Amino acid sequence: xxxxxxxxxxxxxxxxxxxxxxxxxxxxxxxxxxxxxxxxxxxxxxxxxxxxxxxxxxxxxxxxxxxxxxxxxxxxxxxxxxxxxxxxxxxxxxxxxxxxxxxxxxxxxxxxxxxxxxxxxxxxxxxxxxxxxxxxxxxxxxxxxxxxxxxxxxxxxxxxxxxxxxxxxxxxxxxxxxxxxxxxxxxxxxxxxxxxxxxxxxxxxxxxxxxxxxxxxxxxxxxxxxxxxxxxxxxxxxxxxxxxxxxxxxxxxxxxxxxxxxxxxxxxxxxxxxxxxxxxxxxxxxxxxxxxxxxxxxxxxxxxxxxxxxxxxxxxxxxxxxxxxxxxxxxxxxxxxxxxxxxxxxxxxxxxxxxxx
Amino acid sequence: xxxxxxxxxxxxxxxxxxxxxxxxxxxxxxxxxxxxxxxxxxxxxxxxxxxxxxxxxxxxxxxxxxxxxxxxxxxxxxxxxxxxxxxxxxxxxxxxxxxxxxxxxxxxxxxxxxxxxxxxxxxxxxxxxxxxxxxxxxxxxxxxxxxxxxxxxxxxxxxxxxxxxxxxxxxxxxxxxxxxxxxxxxxxxxxxxxxxxxxxxxxxxxxxxxxxxxxxxxxxxxxxxxxxxxxxxxxxxxxxxxxxxxxxxxxxxxxxxxxxxxxxxxxxxxxxxxxxxxxxxxxxxxxxxxxxxxxxxxxxxxxxxxxxxxxxxxxxxxxxxxxxxxxxxxxxxxxxxxxxxxxxxxxxxxxxxxxxx
Numbered sequence: 001x002x003x004x005x006x007x008x009x010x011x012x013x014x015x016x017x018x019x020x021x022x023x024x025x026x027x028x029x030x031x032x033x034x035x036x037x038x039x040x041x042x043x044x045x046x047x048x049x050x051x052x053x054x055x056x057x058x059x060x061x062x063x064x065x066x067x068x069x070x071x072x073x074x075x076x077x078x079x080x081x082x083x084x085x086x087x088x089x090x091x092x093x094x095x096x097x098x099x100x101x102x103x104x105x106x107x108x109x110x111x112x113x114x115x116x117x118x119x120x121x122x123x124x125x126x127x128x129x130x131x132x133x134x135x136x137x138x139x140x141x142x143x144x145x146x147x148x149x150x151x152x153x154x155x156x157x158x159x160x161x162x163x164x165x166x167x168x169x170x171x172x173x174x175x176x177x178x179x180x181x182x183x184x185x186x187x188x189x190x191x192x193x194x195x196x197x198x199x200x201x202x203x204x205x206x207x208x209x210x211x212x213x214x215x216x217x218x219x220x221x222x223x224x225x226x227x228x229x230x231x232x233x234x235x236x237x238x239x240x241x242x243x244x245x246x247x248x249x250x251x252x253x254x255x256x257x258x259x260x261x262x263x264x265x266x267x268x269x270x271x272x273x274x275x276x277x278x279x280x281x282x283x284x285x286x287x288x289x290x291x292x293x294x295x296x297x298x299x300x301x302x303x304x305x306x307x308x309x310x311x312x313x314x315x316x317x318x319x320x321x322x323x324x325x326x327x328x329x330x331x332x333x334x335x336x337x338x339x340x341x342x343x344x345x346x347x348x349x350x351x352x353x354x355x356x357x
Numbered sequence: 358x359x360x361x362x363x364x365x366x367x368x369x370x371x372x373x374x375x376x377x378x379x380x381x382x383x384x385x386x387x388x389x390x391x392x393x394x395x396x397x398x399x400x401x402x403x404x405x406x407x408x409x410x411x412x413x414x415x416x417x418x419x420x421x422x423x424x425x426x427x428x429x430x431x432x433x434x435x436x437x438x439x440x441x442x443x444x445x446x447x448x449x450x451x452x453x454x455x456x457x458x459x460x461x462x463x464x465x466x467x468x469x470x471x472x473x474x475x476x477x478x479x480x481x482x483x484x485x486x487x488x489x490x491x492x493x494x495x496x497x498x499x500x501x502x503x504x505x506x507x508x509x510x511x512x513x514x515x516x517x518x519x520x521x522x523x524x525x526x527x528x529x530x531x532x533x534x535x536x537x538x539x540x541x542x543x544x545x546x547x548x549x550x551x552x553x554x555x556x557x558x559x560x561x562x563x564x565x566x567x568x569x570x571x572x573x574x575x576x577x578x579x580x581x582x583x584x585x586x587x588x589x590x591x592x593x594x595x596x597x598x599x600x601x602x603x604x605x606x607x608x609x610x611x612x613x614x615x616x617x618x619x620x621x622x623x624x625x626x627x628x629x630x631x632x633x634x635x636x637x638x639x640x641x642x643x644x645x646x647x648x649x650x651x652x653x654x655x656x657x658x659x660x661x662x663x664x665x666x667x668x669x670x671x672x673x674x675x676x677x678x679x680x681x682x683x684x685x686x687x688x689x690x691x692x693x694x695x696x697x698x699x700x701x702x703x704x705x706x707x708x709x710x711x712x713x714x
Contacts, residue, residue, distance in 0.1 A: 154619050155685070174531060175552035194618060195532035195552040197583075198573030198682035202618050205576075205686060216555030219562075225586025226554075230578050261551060261559050262511050325555035328512070329562060 004168065004210050004232035008125060008147065009065045011036035012344055013233030014223070015149075015170075015212060016240050018069020018127055019178060019322070020044030026054050028245040030061030031336035035344075040067040040127060045075075045300075048113045055121050065124045067149065068114075072131035075297050076109035082302060084291050089302055092285070096318065098309045105301045112137070119144045127151070129181040130273075132164040149212070151181035153192035155202040162207045169209045170235050171200045175216030177238045177264070177324030179275040185296070190266055191274035197229075204230045218326040220343045238324040243336045249311040253333065255280075255321045261328030270307065270320040272299030278327065281317030282306075361525065361567050361589040365482060365504065366422045368393035369701055370590030371580070372506075372527075372569060373597050375426020375484055376535060376679070377401030383411050385602040387418030388693035392701075397424040397484060402432075402657075405470045412478045422481045424506065425471075429488035432654050433466035439659060441648050446659055449642075453675065455666045462658045469494070476501045484508070486538040487630075489521040506569070508538035510549035515560040515568075526566045527592050528557045532573030534595045534621065534681030536632040542653070547623055548631035554586075561587045575683040577700045595681040600693045606668040610690065612637075612678045618685030627664070627677040629656030635684065638674030639663075 005011060016032040018024060018040035029039030041058065043051045051068070058066055080103050090100050115137045118126055126141055127149035133141070141148060142165065150161035151170040158169045160183070172181045173196025180191025194202070196215045203211050210232035217223065218239045226234055241248045241256055248256075259278050268274050269286035273296040277283065282303075286293065293299050303320075310318025362368060373389040375381060375397035386396030398415065400408045408425070415423055437460050447457050472494045475483055483498055484506035490498070498505060499522065507518035508527040515526045517540070529538045530553025537548025551559070553572045560568050567589035574580065575596045583591055598605045598613055605613075616635050625631045626643035630653040634640065639660075643650065650656050660677075667675025 156619075173552050173554065174550075175555045188619075192619060193531075194682050195530050195573050196554045197530065197552070197570075197579060198532045198618065201573075201576055201579055201683065202685060204578070213554075216552050216558075219558055221561070221585075221587050222554060222558055225582040225584075227582075228578075228585040229582025261555065262513075262545075262549060325551050326558065328559060 007167070007210075008038055010038050012340060013227070014038070014340065014343060015067070015233060015235040016040050017178070017214065017235050017237030018042040018044070018067065019237050019241070020046070022247040023241065025245060025247045026057035026061055028240065028243055028247070028336065029058050029066050031243070031245045032240070032340070033062045033064035033066045035337060035340040036064070037340055038065065038067055038125065040069050043068050043114060044071045044129070048110045048117055051114055052117055052121070055117070055123060067125035067127050068118055068123050069127045069129065070111065070114060070133075072128045072133050073296065074109055075107050075111070077105060077107045077298055079105050079298060082294060082298065085294055085299070085302060088286070088289055088291060089306060092306055096306065096309050096313070096315070098305060101305065105298050107297050107301050115140065118146065125149065127170070129179065131183045132161055132166065135164065138165050151214075152203065153180055153182045154194055154199070155206050157183050157192075158203040158207050158209065162209050166209065168212060168232070169203060169207065170212045170214050171196065171203050173197075173199050173213070173215030175325040176214050177276045177327070178322040179271070179273055180266070182274070185273060189274070200226070200229065200231060216324050216326045218329050223343055238327055238330065239339060240336070241323070242330055242333045243339060244333055245336050251311065251314045251316045252319055252321055255316045256323060256327060256330055257332065259323060259327045261325060264323050264325055264327060268293050268299070270300065270303055272296035275320070275322060276324060278321035278323050280319070280321060282319070364524070364567075365395055367395050369697060370584070371395070371697065371700060372424070372590060372592040373397050374535070374571065374592050374594030375399040375401070375424065376594050376598070377403070377426075379604040380598065382602060382604045383414035383418055385597065385600055385604070385693065386415050386423050388600070388602045389597070389697070390419045390421035390423045392694060392697040393421070394697055395422065395424055395482065397426050399426050400471060401426065401428045401486070405467045405474055408471055409474055409478070412474070412480060424482035424484050425475055425480050426484045426486065427468065427471060427490075429485045429490050430653065431466055432464050432468070434462060434464045434655055436462050436655060439651060439655065442651055442656070442659060445643070445646055445648060446663060449663060453663065453666050453670070453672070455662060458659075458662065462655050464654050464658050472497065475503065482506065484527070486536065488540045489518055489523065492521065495522050508571075509560065510537055510539045511551055511556070512559040512563050514540050514549075515564050515566065519564045519566050523566065525569060525589070526560060526564065527569045527571050528553065528560050530554070530556050530570070530572030532682040533571050534633045534684070535679040536628070536630050537623070539631070542630060546625075546631070557583070557586065557588060573681050573683045575686050580700055595684055595687065596696060597693070598680070599687055599690045600696060601690055602693050608668065608671045608673045609676055609678055612673045613680060613684060614688055616680060616684045618682060621680050621682055621684060625650050625656070627657065627660055629653035632677070632679060633681060635678035635680050637676070637678060639676070
């Protein structure tokens with residue numbers, strides 16, 4: 001296994017997950033990278049010009065490496081076939097006091113534009129979810145010396161990423177918050193559901209890629225154990241949602257602080273893709289409506305304004321409160337520096353890494 | 358954390374899970390204990406006289422400590438209200454060529470009898486699933502100097518076990534094969550679903566009990582990592598199903614060897630309690646029938662003869678093929694000695710244990 005710290009040019013084997021939807025402010029990303037860990041801009045739904053601004057702002061705030069996370073799934077869609085779900089959501093919009101929406105969903109896919117931006121901006125590390133990028137995009141990024149990190153939720157996905165030329169794989173255990181990275185949602189409608197302990201071992205046994213462990217991680221003890229188990233590092237999302245530098249809104253922060261370990265579920269009601277979130281009214285209501293949830297990204301586009309209203313009007317029951325199974329342990333806001341300090345007994349971590357090189 | 362090796366009087370921090378249903382032959386249990394790990398008689402559905410025979414036979418085969426595993430759930434039931442499910446199963450019985458059954462289910466609960474047997478036989482270690490034993494039984498066992506190991510699938514269950522006086526807790530991650538140990542099935546119809554990494558940390562943070570990690574474990578690397586993460590040992594079930602000494606039937610063994618990592622699901626169709634098994638025809642058929650599965654242990658009693666016929670006639674589609682998420686890694690039968698040898702670099706393990714004491 002290559003030493004991932006050298007490879008990524010970082011000093012702490014922790015990656016801040018590329019959470020989409022306004023969480024990964026340039027301040028968060030830069031603060032993480034400035035500690036020696038790896039910050040990530042979650043660019044999944046971001047427009048190209050917004051991503052450009054974010055990258056340039058991060059570069060002002062840090063001279064350390066950072067990553068940009070993209071969705072490999074095709075986001076392009078144009079449909080008017082959303083009647084029943086839109087009718088239900090319009091009822092909720094009325095209750096909430098926001099504008100009714102028409103039966104039309106149009107989403108542009110800026111993936112190629114964004115990849116070419118990353119090349120132009122010489123972003124050193126690119127991570128992806130929901131699949132592998134096309135071979136053309138992978139080739140372009142490699143010519144640019146970008147390191148490619150792919151997310152896998154089962155061993156077949158990890159093998160595919162290896163075959164496609166990815167450099168590093170994130171093993172996303174069932175514990176993880178937010179979207180399941182699963183590639184084939186028709187085959188696995190709820191996402192692949194392998195626990196991190198079994199998933200990581202299966203990927204170590206069946207690929208030669210360095211493995212980053214993700215899902216339910218929030219302590220140094222877990223980091224130490226995962227390194228001893230053969231991980232090259234860990235990726236954490238939920239742990240950073242309560243960082244002072246994150247874009248997490250107040251209602252969401254309160255929900256995270258209050259949540260217990262058993263309060264999360266896997267649901268597709270927010271986006272059409274399975275994702276782990278804190279149980280709330282929106283999930284109950286859509287799931288008990290009996291309506292079919294529309295495929296990603298249609299459902300995502302349909303529910304977007306309601307979720308934004310939830311943030312604006314402090315209604316937690318309207319928001320997608322993504323969180324992993326470690327959420328029960330999180331009780332306060334902290335600075336990124338304080339969070340990372342909990343994980344950094346550097347000599348010990350380095351010793352562990354060397355032992356398994 | 359107390360040193361669990363001393364406490365249990367064993368030399369290898371591995372517990373063979375107390376799998377019910379004929380798997381844990383005296384030969385298996387004794388072979389495991391003879392290596393220095395801890396063998397367990399799975400006495401869940403066993404009649405008292407059969408358990409007595411098994412205990413006495415194990416004692417002939419080893420002078421090392423062993424455990425007996427009991428269900429804390431009440432098994433006593435008498436009902437005739439099983440019409441629809443019994444009709445469906447009678448259709449399957451006809452296809453299979455076995456006798457039709459009446460609409461009557463009667464199960465006796467030998468729990469008290471069995472506990473008094475364990476006391477009489479001075480069984481040193483007693484483990485339980487599906488809840489805590491009653492305070493009276495716990496008191497009797499403690500007077501007998503039995504060590505009590507309870508299984509927990511969430512932090513609340515672990516706290517309850519601690520409050521009731523249990524000595525050790527098994528953290529059963531969602532990865533585990535067989536029955537979910539979850540106490541309150543009305544609250545969690547699919548069982549608590551926390552991944553081992555998050556579950557174990559939450560129990561370490563919220564109880565002072567030594568924690569045995571369970572679920573998806575099949576390599577020494579995982580054992581090392583879990584010890585580094587604060588576990589006092591690991592419990593493995595699936596890994597021992599292919600042991601030559603186990604009572605696993607041939608069709609079941611073949612299914613285990615063939616299964617991939619993604620081939621298991623959580624289902625309640627066999628017993629009325631959620632459990633992880635390799636997907637097969639029985640699961641598909643009952644789940645797609647639209648019938649309500651009857652509660653544990655009624656459903657278990659109803660399906661028992663069909664599952665036995667599956668074993669007898671080598672029909673894997675009729676059996677409950679319990680298996681954990683590590684099953685994809687298992688490809689051959691081995692002796693218990695060979696299995697344990699994969700995990701025993703004793704100095705290294707002891708060093709790990711001491712470091713975390």
